[in-house]
Amino acid sequence: DADVTQTPRNRITKTGKRIMLECSQTKGHDRMYWYRQDPGLGLRLIYYSFDVKDINKGEISDGYSVSRQAQAKFSLSLESAIPNQTALYFCAVGQLYEQYFGPGTRLTVT
Amino acid sequence: QKEVEQDPGPLSVPEGAIVSLNCTYSNSAFQYFMWYRQYSRKGPELLMYTYSSGNKEDGRFTAQVDKSSKYISLFIRDSQPSDSATYLCAMSEGGSEKLVFGKGTKLTVNP
Numbered sequence: 001d002a003d004v005t006q007t008p009r010n011r012i013t014k015t016g017k018r019i020m021l022e023c024s025q026t027k028g029h030d031r032m033y034w035y036r037q038d039p040g041l042g043l044r045l046i047y048y049s050f051d052v053k054d055i056n057k058g059e060i061s062d063g064y065s066v067s068r069q070a071q072a073k074f075s076l077s078l079e080s081a082i083p084n085q086t087a088l089y090f091c092a093v094g095q096l097y098e099q100y101f102g103p104g105t106r107l108t109v110t
Numbered sequence: 111q112k113e114v115e116q117d118p119g120p121l122s123v124p125e126g127a128i129v130s131l132n133c134t135y136s137n138s139a140f141q142y143f144m145w146y147r148q149y150s151r152k153g154p155e156l157l158m159y160t161y162s163s164g165n166k167e168d169g170r171f172t173a174q175v176d177k178s179s180k181y182i183s184l185f186i187r188d189s190q191p192s193d194s195a196t197y198l199c200a201m202s203e204g205g206s207e208k209l210v211f212g213k214g215t216k217l218t219v220n221p
Binding site: 004031040041042043044045048056058059090092096097098099100101102103104 | 155156200
């Protein structure tokens with residue numbers, strides 16, 4: 001009964017493959033976010049969305065795209081994965097000052 | 111100079127100790143200051159947030175913001191082994207959707 005769920009939790013893929021990470025929430029928040037976390041670099045914002053029709057780039061959007069299918073669903077895609085996209089990816093929901101994070105997806109690109 | 115600096119530790123303390131975690135920042139426009147706790151293999155969870163300068167207390171946790179020194183702190187009293195985690199500071203400008211995170215400090219509380 002987690003409020004923010006992410007699928008898959010772990011994924012290994014090859015360079016050049018397309019991959020989609022999915023996030024869904026039951027908290028009813030309009031704002032959703034995608035972050036990546038790398039050792040030594042901390043959390044960095046990739047994309048964020050205020051609602052289904054409002055998508056915005058974050059700090060590091062190159063190589064990524066997103067889709068907000070519904071208020072509760074926000075997907076992150078890597079069109080052609082590369083090894084330096086190996087990282088831990090988190091979805092978050094809420095307003096800026098109170099964000100609730102999902103459990104994360106560990107992505108490895110070989 | 112990075113926008114947010116946080117000592118990565120690791121920090122190891124005995125159970126019952128008072129823990130002090132700190133971040134410094136360079137952007138004087140930051141107005142909102144947050145502390146998140148992240149257990150291993152879990153997502154970050156919000157502990158506290160503070161607007162502008164001052165103190166905020168929640169149980170064993172106290173957050174302090176000193177905007178004149180561009181310095182924020184999180185104090186944990188009577189630390190417990192269950193407090194063992196990585197603590198992330200985060201901050202943002204008013205009206206901005208961008209949260210800037212510190213790299214996190216790894217804390218271990220030994221029984």
